[in-house]
Amino acid sequence: xxxxxxxxxxxxxxxxxxxxxxxxxxxxxxxxxxxxxxxxxxxxxxxxxxxxxxxxxxxxxxxxxxxxxxxxxxxxxxxxxxxxxxxxxxxxxxxxxxxxxxxxxxxxxxxxxxxxxxxxxxxxxxxxxxxxxxxxxxxxxxxxxxxxxxxxxxxxxxxxxxxxxxxxxxxxxxxxxxxxxxxxxxxxxxxxx
Amino acid sequence: xxxxxxxxxxxxxxxxxxxxxxxxxxxxxxxxxxxxxxxxxxxxxxxxxxxxxxxxxxxxxxxxxxxxxxxxxxxxxxxxxxxxxxxxxxxxxxxxxxxxxxxxxxxxxxxxxxxxxxxxxxxxxxxxxxxxxxxxxxxxxxxxxxxxxxxxxxxxxxxxxxxxxxxxxxxxxxxxxxxxxxxxxxxxxxx
Numbered sequence: 001x002x003x004x005x006x007x008x009x010x011x012x013x014x015x016x017x018x019x020x021x022x023x024x025x026x027x028x029x030x031x032x033x034x035x036x037x038x039x040x041x042x043x044x045x046x047x048x049x050x051x052x053x054x055x056x057x058x059x060x061x062x063x064x065x066x067x068x069x070x071x072x073x074x075x076x077x078x079x080x081x082x083x084x085x086x087x088x089x090x091x092x093x094x095x096x097x098x099x100x101x102x103x104x105x106x107x108x109x110x111x112x113x114x115x116x117x118x119x120x121x122x123x124x125x126x127x128x129x130x131x132x133x134x135x136x137x138x139x140x141x142x143x144x145x146x147x148x149x150x151x152x153x154x155x156x157x158x159x160x161x162x163x164x165x166x167x168x169x170x171x172x173x174x175x176x177x178x179x180x181x182x183x184x185x186x187x188x189x190x191x192x193x
Numbered sequence: 194x195x196x197x198x199x200x201x202x203x204x205x206x207x208x209x210x211x212x213x214x215x216x217x218x219x220x221x222x223x224x225x226x227x228x229x230x231x232x233x234x235x236x237x238x239x240x241x242x243x244x245x246x247x248x249x250x251x252x253x254x255x256x257x258x259x260x261x262x263x264x265x266x267x268x269x270x271x272x273x274x275x276x277x278x279x280x281x282x283x284x285x286x287x288x289x290x291x292x293x294x295x296x297x298x299x300x301x302x303x304x305x306x307x308x309x310x311x312x313x314x315x316x317x318x319x320x321x322x323x324x325x326x327x328x329x330x331x332x333x334x335x336x337x338x339x340x341x342x343x344x345x346x347x348x349x350x351x352x353x354x355x356x357x358x359x360x361x362x363x364x365x366x367x368x369x370x371x372x373x374x375x376x377x378x379x380x381x382x383x384x
Binding site for chain 1: 207212242248301302304305306307308309311315316319334338339340342343345348349350352355356358359361362363365366369370372373376
C-alpha cells in the first residue's frame with residue numbers, strides 16, 4: 001500500500017514532466033517564425049498530381065504533333081485545347097507555364113487556319129490570367145505580335161492600308177513587350193535586379 | 194442439572210448468610226461459563242437456567258459499555274457505512290461488491306498505471322515526431338523537389354520556336370520527374 005502511493009506519485013510527476021516537455025517542444029516548433037531550414041510544405045513539393053497533369057499535357061502535345069504531321073490541323077487544335085482543361089494542383093507555377101505554352105501553340109494553329117480573332121482571344125486570355133511574368137508570357141506576346149502581323153497582311157489584301165499600319169504598330173508593341181519581359185527575367189536569373 | 198431449578202426456586206438467602214459449598218461450586222461454574230462466553234467460546238449446550246443467567250449477565254455487561262466488537266464485524270459496519278456514503282449498495286447485496294479495503298489496495302496502482310500510460314504516450318509521440326524533425330534540421334528541401342517556374346529550365350523562347358511547346362513540355366516533364374523521384378526515394382520524401 002505504501003509503495004503503491006509512492007509509485008502513483010512518481011508516475012504522476014513523470015506524466016507532468018512529459019506533458020510540459022511535449023508542450024514546450026511543440027511551442028518551439030510553431031513559433032510562427034519561418035525556419036531557415038524549413039522543409040517545403042506538401043503543397044509546395046512536386047507531387048503525384050502535378051506529375052500526372054504534366055504527363056497528360058505531354059501526351060496531348062505529342063498527339064497534336066502527330067496530327068500536325070498529318071496536316072490535320074483541326075484535330076491538332078482539339079488536342080491542344082484539351083491541355084487547357086487539365087486539372088493541375090493549385091498554385092503550381094508549372095501549371096501557368098504549361099497552359100501559356102499550350103495557348104501559344106493553339107494560337108499559332110488558329111493563325112494557320114486563318115482564325116485570327118479566336119487566336120487573339122486565346123492569347124489575350126493567357127496574358128490576362130497569368131499571375132506573373134515569365135518566358136512563356138513573353139512568348140504569348142510574341143505570338144500576339146504575329147497575330148497583329150497576320151491581321152495587317154489581311155487588311156493590306158483588303159485595301160485597308162491605314163488599319164494595316166495600325167496592326168503593324170501593335171505588332172511592334174507586342175514584340176517590344178516580349179523583349180522587355182525576357183530581358184528582365186534574364187537579368188533576374190543571372191542574379192541582377 | 195436438577196439442582197439448577199432448586200437454586201432459582203429456592204428461597205433467597207439472607208444477605209449476610211454464609212454461602213454453602215454447593216452455591217460456591219455453582220458460582221464458580223457460572224463464572225467460567227460467563228468468561229467463555231465473553232471470549233467467544235460459548236458452549237453449544239447449557240441448562241435453561243444458565244442460559245437465562247448468561248443473557249442477564251450479557252445485558253448487564255453491554256449496558257455498562259466498553260463492549261468491543263469483533264474485528265470482522267467492525268470492518269463490515271465501517272465498509273457498509275462508507276459504501277452507502279458513496280451511493281453504493283449496502284451489505285444486504287453482498288454479491289458483486291468489491292470490498293473497500295481491496296479498492297484501497299488497488300487505487301494507487303491504478304493511478305500509477307494510468308499516469309504511466311499517459312507518460313508513455315507522450316514519449317511515444319515525441320519519438321514518432323523525431324524522424325520528421327531530423328531532416329528539417331539537417332537541410333532545407335532541395336529546390337528540385339519543389340514546384341517552381343520553368344523559366345530557368347527553358348530560358349527565353351525565340352520567335353522561330355514559339356510553337357515548339359511539345360519539346361518544351363518534354364524538358365519540363367523530365368526535369369520535374371527527376372525531382373519527384375529524388376524526393377520519393379529519399380528519406381525526406383516520406384511526408
